[in-house]
Amino acid sequence: MITLDDRLLDAHARDDRTGLIALYAEAADTAQDIDAACFYLTHAYVFALEKDDPATEVLYQRLKAEGRV
């Protein structure tokens, strides 16, 4: 079974930064606690910023709601 971690590592290996945005957001959505979720959201947000991805603002607002930006 291919895990989310496998998919993340694969995306990193291919330097698929667009793919990393969605994968880190998925990691945030399935995290066990808010700190872990914000860690993964941060990664998703930073890669989205870099790519000027449409998800940038939504990710920012999620972090802002938790007081993390």
Add this chain to the structure above:
Amino acid sequence: MAKDIPMDTLDAVRQPVETAHGLPNAHYTDPEVFDLEKHAVLSSSWAGLAVTADVPEVGDAKPVEFLGIPLLLVRDRQGQVRVFQNICRHRGMILVAEPRKIEGAIRCPYHSWCYSTEGNLVSTPHVGGAGHNTHEAIDKSVLGLVEVRSHIWFSTIFINIDGTAAPFEEVHADLLARWAEFDQPMYHGGIDSSFTLDVATNWKLAVENYCESYHLPWVHPGLNSYSRLEDHYNIIEMGRYSGQGTLVYRQLTGMDGITFPDFADLSAQWDTGGEYITVYPNVLLGVQRDHAFVIVLEPQSHNKSVEHVHLFYAAEKTDEALRQKNAIQWKSVFEEDIFVVEGMQKGRAAPGFDGGRFSPAMDGPTHCFHDWVAGKIAAYDTVQ
């Protein structure tokens, strides 16, 4: 003042052309004097760094090193070309290692601090701990990219590293006025219209050679049939700029007599005229009715330089074959100069050479440059 360079040897430079000597050997052979000139001449002036065509589109970013300083050319979201220090304000990591397109933010590869193309720090991930992206000690508003003072003229990016130069338009008012007719759109000819030449010489020797027409009959014999020595004139503006002009510029023609389109609204002077002027310290410019060129001299060490040559035209699209012919022709001319600038560099190892003398009739533009360099060093010494 660099050791062993008594001021009186520079006094010998700052004499009238009839009696002046050239700059002493150390200005070409001594790494310490090269270091002095880095500050006194290059960093304190508006030095040429690159051309705007190096970052043609919004988001383009290109790392450039100048005097060992890591810089970054960026065309920001508003289309403005900016020059930043190419380092993250966090730990000084190089931000952009290769030319690329910035789609959104400039992300540092080390800790992912992100900057806008305008240089603003927009994100500091995990700076307050994992998942905490702020910290009260880190004020993003004061940690943006360090912008280097820059000015665009003649499609060229000029920078003032130390921030002390008077505004570009003030320093170069006379030259801007002289070439006001060429203050119009000019288009880089593209990949086939730029090339570099590595020369084993101090950058100043490339300027000195470019300034004068005295060497043309011997070094560029191909010109003798249509551009004789007497068809050239000196351009000497003490303390400002120098170069030479020709009265007999001939347009390049291609198949079926095709020529390049002319720049718009030029006066009759430019029908057969061309001028070749150095923007002190390190940018060599040439203008003719149908094309212009920019040579940015990159000083790498006291005895190594790179000439970055770019050709520009009056129209966005020009005949490809003719453009290539023109680039080959100019490259051939500039390659003919290599042995003399490298030869002068080698000659500077001769102990006791007094810097040489200047033909009052023929070397005025070169003397003008020597005098300017000596003046910059004297002014720097006064401040230290």
